[in-house]
Amino acid sequence: MDEFYGRTGMVLHIDLTTGTATPEHPDEAVYGRYLGGRGLAGYYLHPFADREYTDPELPLLIFTGPLTGTDSPTSGRGTILSRSPLTGAVCDGSIGGGLPTRLKKAGYDGLVITGRAETPCGIEIDDHDVRVVETSLWGTDSDAVLHGLERQLPEDTSLACIGPAAENGSLLGSVAVDHRHGGVRGGLGLVWAAKNLKYLTVRGSGEVRVHDPAALAEAREAIVRLTMASPVLMGGHGFSHWGTGALFDLINSRRMLPTDNFQKTFFEQGAAVNAAALAELYKPRDHGCLGCHIHCRKIARDGRSLPGFETMAHFTANVGNADPESAMEAADLCGKLGLDPISAASTLACLREITGQDYTDKTLLSTLRAMAEGGDLAKGALNLAQACGRPEAAMTVKGLELPAFDPRGGYGLALAYAVSTRGGCHQHAYPISHEVLRKPVATDRFTFSGKARIIKLAEDTIAACDSMNACRLIFLAAGLEEYAKALTAVTGQDWSVQSLLEVGERTTVNERRMNAGNGFDATDDDLPGRFFTEPGTSGGGVEIPPIDREKFLQARRNYYAVRGLDENGAPTTETLQRLGLDQ
Amino acid sequence: MKALCEKYAAKLAAQGLASGTGPDAPLVGGLDADLTWNREDPRTGELAGLFSRLSINSLVFIRPAEPYRTILDFLAARNPDGIRPEDTETRTFLHDIPVCADFTAEAMAAQLKRRKVIVIPGQGVAACGTVTPEQGFVSVSSLVFSSFVLFFSDYLNRARRVELDDEYADAFSHVVRLLPEPHTDLPGLAAGPFTDEEGVVAAMAEAGRKVVGYGLVDSFFGNISYKLDETVYISQTGSSLDELEGCIDPCPLDGSTTNGLTASSELSAHEDVYRRSNYDCILHGHPKFSVIMSMDCERDDCPNRGHCHIHCTECRTVDGVPIVPGEVGTGPTGLCHTLPPAMAANGAAIVHGHGLFTAGNNDFNAPFARLLEIENRCRDLYFDRLSRYA
Numbered sequence: 025m026d027e028f029y030g031r032t033g034m035v036l037h038i039d040l041t042t043g044t045a046t047p048e049h050p051d052e053a054v055y056g057r058y059l060g061g062r063g064l065a066g067y068y069l070h071p072f073a074d075r076e077y078t079d080p081e082l083p084l085l086i087f088t089g090p091l092t093g094t095d096s097p098t099s100g101r102g103t104i105l106s107r108s109p110l111t112g113a114v115c116d117g118s119i120g121g122g123l124p125t126r127l128k129k130a131g132y133d134g135l136v137i138t139g140r141a142e143t144p145c146g147i148e149i150d151d152h153d154v155r156v157v158e159t160s161l162w163g164t165d166s167d168a169v170l171h172g173l174e175r176q177l178p179e180d181t182s183l184a185c186i187g188p189a190a191e192n193g194s195l196l197g198s199v200a201v202d203h204r205h206g207g208v209r210g211g212l213g214l215v216w217a218a219k220n221l222k223y224l225t226v227r228g229s230g231e232v233r234v235h236d237p238a239a240l241a242e243a244r245e246a247i248v249r250l251t252m253a254s255p256v257l258m259g260g261h262g263f264s265h266w267g268t269g270a271l272f273d274l275i276n277s278r279r280m281l282p283t284d285n286f287q288k289t290f291f292e293q294g295a296a297v298n299a300a301a302l303a304e305l306y307k308p309r310d311h312g313c314l315g316c317h318i319h320c321r322k323i324a325r326d327g328r329s330l331p332g333f334e335t336m337a338h339f340t341a342n343v344g345n346a347d348p349e350s351a352m353e354a355a356d357l358c359g360k361l362g363l364d365p366i367s368a369a370s371t372l373a374c375l376r377e378i379t380g381q382d383y384t385d386k387t388l389l390s391t392l393r394a395m396a397e398g399g400d401l402a403k404g405a406l407n408l409a410q411a412c413g414r415p416e417a418a419m420t421v422k423g424l425e426l427p428a429f430d431p432r433g434g435y436g437l438a439l440a441y442a443v444s445t446r447g448g449c450h451q452h453a454y455p456i457s458h459e460v461l462r463k464p465v466a467t468d469r470f471t472f473s474g475k476a477r478i479i480k481l482a483e484d485t486i487a488a489c490d491s492m493n494a495c496r497l498i499f500l501a502a503g504l505e506e507y508a509k510a511l512t513a514v515t516g517q518d519w520s521v522q523s524l525l526e527v528g529e530r531t532t533v534n535e536r537r538m539n540a541g542n543g544f545d546a547t548d549d550d551l552p553g554r555f556f557t558e559p560g561t562s563g564g565g566v567e568i569p570p571i572d573r574e575k576f577l578q579a580r581r582n583y584y585a586v587r588g589l590d591e592n593g594a595p596t597t598e599t600l601q602r603l604g605l606d607q
Numbered sequence: 608m609k610a611l612c613e614k615y616a617a618k619l620a621a622q623g624l625a626s627g628t629g630p631d632a633p634l635v636g637g638l639d640a641d642l643t644w645n646r647e648d649p650r651t652g653e654l655a656g657l658f659s660r661l662s663i664n665s666l667v668f669i670r671p672a673e674p675y676r677t678i679l680d681f682l683a684a685r686n687p688d689g690i691r692p693e694d695t696e697t698r699t700f701l702h703d704i705p706v707c708a709d710f711t712a713e714a715m716a717a718q719l720k721r722r723k724v725i726v727i728p729g730q731g732v733a734a735c736g737t738v739t740p741e742q743g744f745v746s747v748s749s750l751v752f753s754s755f756v757l758f759f760s761d762y763l764n765r766a767r768r769v770e771l772d773d774e775y776a777d778a779f780s781h782v783v784r785l786l787p788e789p790h791t792d793l794p795g796l797a798a799g800p801f802t803d804e805e806g807v808v809a810a811m812a813e814a815g816r817k818v819v820g821y822g823l824v825d826s827f828f829g830n831i832s833y834k835l836d837e838t839v840y841i842s843q844t845g846s847s848l849d850e851l852e853g854c855i856d857p858c859p860l861d862g863s864t865t866n867g868l869t870a871s872s873e874l875s876a877h878e879d880v881y882r883r884s885n886y887d888c889i890l891h892g893h894p895k896f897s898v899i900m901s902m903d904c905e906r907d908d909c910p911n912r913g914h915c916h917i918h919c920t921e922c923r924t925v926d927g928v929p930i931v932p933g934e935v936g937t938g939p940t941g942l943c944h945t946l947p948p949a950m951a952a953n954g955a956a957i958v959h960g961h962g963l964f965t966a967g968n969n970d971f972n973a974p975f976a977r978l979l980e981i982e983n984r985c986r987d988l989y990f991d992r993l994s995r996y997a
């Protein structure tokens with residue numbers, strides 16, 4: 025790591041077919057253009073983006089960014105990226121815990137995992153000692169794997185694994201990272217399973233070199249000061265105190281809480297399952313990723329993770345369940361089975377609408393178990409609804425189930441869902457920030473005016489954040505202005521808001537061109553029909569009409585124009601040339 | 608977009624930050640698929656070049672009204688490498704203010720790609736946003752406030768150290784001549800106590816408008832609350848105090864909901880004042896002379912110099928109104944720890960470099976009167992203190 029600041033200069037290619045690990049030292053220019061994390065992982069995916077998930081050549085990419093493992097606030101983040109088995113689109117997952125930090129400290133900016141082991145295996149990394157080992161853990165649930173590995177390995181080891189869902193071919197298979205830091209969607213767990221990869225362990229004892237520690241300390245101070253001034257992150261009602269579940273009351277009161285599979289947008293029994301109710305019941309303690317002072321994760325006294333907002337909301341309001349304990353159990357079971365809880369709950373909600381049958385606490389869990397075992401349920405809401413002849417009941421975009429924010433309650437959100445490269449996802453533009461949380465300033469949530477460019481700029485900002493690898497949440501308080509200073513201090517290179525946004529733009533357009541190559545077009549940049557024809561639940565002084573289809577389409581055209589896409593949503597030649605993506 | 612551009616141009620004029628008409632009226636541009644301006648002006652040609660060079664969606668450009676124009680041009684001439692105020696708004700949100708020598712898109716973009724707002728001496732102030740023109744409006748308004756505080760604070764410090772020069776003295780006397788007369792009348796706000804949510808919200812909105820109208824806060828960054836039974840009604844984070852309708856959050860003190868997620872960052876401090884006292888309403892503004900006086904300290908040898916805003920241990924007051932350290936929010940050095948005991952004991956407190964809080968009972972008349980009285984007293988004190996040296 026001697027001549028590099030903020031990065032190690034080494035990407036490790038692990039071929040599971042041969043069991044070999046080969047280091048690569050990417051060109052300086054590649055780092056300059058893609059930075060790290062999601063950007064750099066996208067660069068490595070591009071040549072193989074048309075491969076099916078069963079193709080051993082399709083890479084599974086696990087990348088850190090230049091801030092990972094430094095004193096920059098919330099630096100413990102990384103990216104898992106590949107082509108989604110669920111949607112066929114490019115799919116990234118932001119991961120935390122300790123794994124990204126340890127990977128970097130072990131000497132790697134990222135891992136490119138290809139091939140297929142003959143028998144189930146694990147990858148064990150201990151600094152420069154990299155082993156592909158056979159494992160007998162296949163078939164065991166995530167908790168058992170992680171607890172078992174924890175007993176064998178030194179305490180400062182990080183762990184990630186898949187559960188039975190991915191092994192059984194469920195398109196909702198997720199990845200558990202350091203127990204509580206997965207959030208990996210799009211069935212990326214299945215890419216692990218297709219490679220016969222059950223787990224990854226990482227221990228790293230190196231240091232990440234920082235060019236100007238004093239300047240980093242100054243940048244850190246400014247970012248921390250902004251975080252402390254943020255009601256959403258650090259206020260008495262904020263994420264630091266309550267976890268992201270703090271959003272529950274607000275989203276419900278704004279009449280945008282998906283209820284009964286998005287047939288309603290207000291949950292009458294909200295008070296029984298809000299963050300305050302959970303805190304009262306489970307007396308949680310704080311937990312966070314390495315390098316973070318926010319600690320948005322909460323762990324119940326009995327050791328279970330308290331679900332974040334989206335999981336809790338979907339396992340309660342969206343499936344018609346007002347019992348917090350059964351929602352806790354469902355979320356915990358998803359963790360064990362290695363199911364993406366958002367997609368799993370949304371698929372349950374879709375099934376409930378189709379069958380008209382409510383869940384009991386027993387059937388809620390047994391249906392989840394079935395989902396992890398294969399069959400139509402294991403293929404997500406869209407495939408299930410199509411199999412039942414009711415495609416309109418799937419609340420998905422590009423086949424990815426929508427999270428717990430109703431787009432009729434925020435038109436920037438509606439547009440962000442539609443155009444996100446990974447499908448039903450609000451996190452690539454996080455319009456909740458200004459449409460609900462008033463950051464950096466409030467916008468009118470019931471208009472498309474100005475939203476096309478806002479969404480484009482927010483996507484670029486978040487892609488830059490994912491490429492530096494800071495936590496997306498801190499951007500509810502700080503911005504690229506502050507992070508450019510941190511990045512400059514770490515790398516010794518001159519970064520500005522503008523140059524970071526250019527990396528973010530390149531990252532997003534690179535993902536768009538891969539999707540376009542796989543046949544995605546404007547018809548995929550759309551929302552389920554329900555949102556254009558049915559109203560939400562008005563009340564409390566708020567009217568929730570259906571979204572005006574024409575205005576939505578105009579906003580999407582505007583988005584295509586400002587993003588430099590053609591009328592089908594594919595990047596134009598000129599855009600590709602401008603961003604150097606034409607080679 | 609055009610409607611938003613016009614709205615913020617009008618607000619800049621209404622708050623006296625820029626002229627409302629003529630060539631110096633604000634220019635506000637917004638870009639979605641197309642670029643629109645609030646009005647036509649030959650300078651929009653050059654300014655449009657910022658949209659093609661920067662990833663932004665809005666821009667605010669003003670030639671500030673007096674006395675701010677003189678202040679900014681003076682500070683920019685003295686600090687060509689950038690202006691560094693030390694008040695809380697700058698420390699937390701602006702960091703520093705670059706000075707750009709040329710009114711060309713290229714030169715301005717070079718600075719704006721790093722910072723929210725820049726000064727172009729003799730030309731004006733430019734600020735951009737990625738969400739709405741409101742961002743540019745907030746940045747310009749903060750910059751004007753911060754530079755006013757810096758100009759007056761620096762002048763007093765230099766006078767004390769016998770470092771004043773003729774140029775500064777000339778600029779200062781020019782600025783002082785242009786200062787508006789202080790308000791001495793009171794607005795006569797709705798009489799309380801208010802017994803239902805509707806009454807509370809209306810009273811808060813009225814008080815907010817008057818605090819802005821009297822110049823006791825730029826429309827952002829202040830906050831206001833009222834306790835009805837066991838619920839604190841408080842203005843939302845980043846809300847304009849002159850537009851509070853629909854921007855007030857009810858926050859039960861028993862912690863049974865987290866609706867306060869969008870409430871002012873100072874909710875915790877307000878709640879704690881209510882828990883420690885019998886007050887039932889709080890006003891918080893950023894009157895300029897209160898902020899200037901809170902930062903003025905004669906102890907040049909103090910070991911906490913440079914960290915006064917968080918570490919001052921001196922018992923400082925303005926005529927008995929305590930000045931406490933503390934940063935925005937709930938961190939270990941947050942004002943949530945220092946403000947409530949001071950407020951509970953005195954009914955008013957000034958936070959170092961930040962602003963003035965006053966509390967009252969039943970309605971906002973008494974806290975408003977106190978806010979105005981303390982600000983006017985600080986203004987007198989400033990000139991008294993200055994007369995000792997210059």
Ligand code: SF4
Nearest residue numbers: 312313316318320495
């Ligand atoms: S805010 Fe939460 S998710 Fe983000 S880095 Fe901190 S603990 Fe991890």
